[in-house]
Amino acid sequence: MSYVIGIDLGTSAVKALLLDKNGAIVAEASKSYPLFHEHSGWSEQRPDDWVDGTIAALRELTSQPNVNADAIEGISFSGQMHGLVLLDEAGNPVRNAILWNDTRTTAQCREIEFTLGEQLLSITRNPALEGFTLPKILWVKQHEPENFEKSKLFLLPKDYVRYRLTGELHMDYSDAAGTLLLDVAGKSWSASVLEAFGLPASFCPPLVESHGLVGTLLPQSADDTGLPASTKVFAGGADNACGAIGAGILEEGLTMCSIGTSGVILSYEKNSASDFGGKVHFFNHGKEDAFYAMGVTLAAGYSLSWFKNTFAKGESYDELLSGIEAIKPGSNGLLFTPYLVGERTPHADSVIRASFIGVDGSHERKHFARAVMEGITFSLNESVDMFRKAGKTVDRVISIGGGAQNPVWLQMQADIFNANVIALENEQGPGLGAAMLAAYGCGWFDSLDACASQFVKHAAVYEPNEAAVEQYAGLFAIYQQVYAQTQGLNESLKAYR
Template sequence: MKYVIGIDLGTSAVKILLVNQKGDVVQEVSKSYPSIHEKTGYSEQDPGRWVNQTVAGLSDLLKTFDGNVEDIEGISFSGQMHGLVLLDEENDVLRNAILWNDTRTTEQCQQIYNAVGKKRLLEITKNPALEGFTLPKILWVKEHEPEIYKEINKFVLPKDYLRYKLTGELHMEYSDAAGTLLLDVERKTWSEEICDVLDINVDICPPLVESHAEVGTITSEIAASTGLSPKTRVFAGGADNACGAIGSGILEDGKTLCSIGTSGVVLSHESSSDKNFDGKVHYFNHGVTNAYYTMGVTLSAGHSLSWFKNVFAEGESFEELLAEVSSVPVGSNGLLFTPYLVGERTPHADAVIRASFIGMDSSHERRDFVRAVLEGITFSLNESIEIFRNKGKTIETIVSTGGGTKNEDWLQMQADIFNAKVIKLSSEQGPGMGAAMLAAYGCGWSNSLQECAENFLTIDKEFEPNEQHVRKYEKLFQVYKEVYQQTKTINQKLVEYRK
């Protein structure tokens, strides 16, 4: 039996999957590392920790592997997007990595708009200037740490640095590069225009490769440290959301992913780069050659349910909390929830807005509130789906992953609100599986990623929309959309009273 390894470099831990030719996860290892928060809004990590924990995880995996290490043919990567890793001429790290969830760069986002123009930025990068992206971080270092900025030879993203330390080869692939605000997404080249107007040397941008590209083999040092064969082939990998899409089979038009974790993501496959979403959703290069994906984000998806449980049902399991959801009718007996606990991203990029329960009366019980929370999260995700459909996208099938798959009543609710067939996969490994599939495809196990998905992924259950519920939810969704505008000014006035 042959094997590949998928390495998912997340925000809190690196997850390593050993996958065989049937798509079975044979072994799984996770190693955590801390973030550094020196000030409010700052979020950094030591890139050395990523490397050390990945090597330790690979070593642990090999210690319990009873096969021939020569049969582990390839490795590929998934990684947290947008994080800035700065390297000097020796490719040594110049400072801690600034992560995707660091929000210090509001002024730099405005600088980008002033220099490039909002319209031109969207034409080139397909995305607005947001604090999480990489380019604003580079400008922040340029302004606040000029001595470090002078030493920059290359910048890379988190998984790219990890891959470099495993292979000695430095690259960036398109799906992650698309989240920097420096890539011409359609032409698949670094934008010299953006670099010029912002006085950034385009030479700090690394060479670009495809996600399935073979970039080398592991070094002899890494082989000795982990127990892997020095012949192990290494493939570029992809951004976490691109790999999550690959690992869920979102590889053709009409297929969409709904991933509910702490935040929620609605991601849809795009075969071309010529659609115009006016910056309302993200538009990135896919891990599939010459393909793209559009993505909307709900900041407080699973977090809204976790918050409710921690505040009102501490000590209970999620299963207990959701046990009576099916006994509550569509619309939660007139109770509506908006999941803006930490602001919102799509379609409202608003850091000030906060959550609301609307329509409470003394007849409501806890189960009504629980269903209202689930409906509100799903309504927020549906706003992204509505944007896609309004631009002519056909969305017929949605693969649901994450916390939203743990309860079948919620899966049926998704089918009803999205008015689409919702699929639950038998095995859900997300980005790590996507990385493994890129390695498997690179090793020649399949003729395409689509064929690899057919071999690796199986459907557990399908949920068809209930037409009666669909009609009710369509009407209620219009009410839901009113709440943001009705509460926006009120929340702005409440800011001074927040902690």
């Protein structure tokens, strides 16, 4: 039996999955690494921590007694998007990586908007937001000129790990689309954008398809990981693109809901002509010559983990959520907005913060816990609502991530989205998508669609409950008013943070 490995480089940990030709998971390993918040709104990691964690996870994987490392044919990657890794002439990081959830670059976003004008959306298809890569580059250029002077090339997180394993520099289209430097429709680095900000073409790595073969392992990498030096290494994709592949979102008519640290509503787009006016993200898919539209909730699963760590530290999620199924929609008149770290869709606002609205003496912890889950889902429904208003049909939603682990939450999604919500038999999200890219790249299948028919299996289907749909529709209309009502208050509170 032959195997492939999917590596998912997340914000808190890297996870490696070993799959056979049937799509069954044979083994898995995970390693965590630290996150640094030196100042409010800053979020950084050490690039070499990713490398060390990945090597350790691969070594653990290949050391398991049921694993024949010599039968591993290929590996590929999924990675956290947007993170800036600057390399010097020798190929070493100039500074810590600035991550996707870092919000220090508001001024640089306004500079990008002013400089590019209408070209911003026509070329990059996305607005200038703090999480994207170009604003980070400009921040370093302005605030750390000595580091910028040393910088000869930039990479995104997974691309740096892959570079250290292979010695080859590349970036795939799905991840490059989140930099604000890519001509999304033209699938090339934009000469206009680079010139506008004084960046040479050599500052960008060569582009490649997500299933593209980019090399094999360096001898040292093979020794460190226990993998054969002949192991084929494929480019991989952005975490959301790989999550879409792992959920089988490879054709029109399917929508994905992913609830991890952040949350995503993603819809497959077959061509670049779709126009959402910058209200949602529009990126290249990990599937060749395809695209996807995506709305983002910055603090989705993070909102629930924050609530647990603050009010139920040491308890399990099962204990935290005990009894929520008996609470009616609306949590007895309690609303939560998940703006803990600002918001992305539909409010691109780094200053807004979370609120509980409607608190009274009857509320117990379980009401707050359910309200957090409902608020996260309401935020995701903002994107569903925009897709529908743009003429898209959203009636089948594949749910992955933390929100797919709880039946109450899955039913809540069906009721709030007013759509059938489908869970997967073996939900592994972006890691599975990365493994599928390796399987396709190795020639196991003649298309990603054929791979998905073997690897992606649907499980339970949650149908919307008519009474709950009606109640949630009224609550959603109230939820949509909270942002405007609290925006000014949060602006005033900013001085006290």
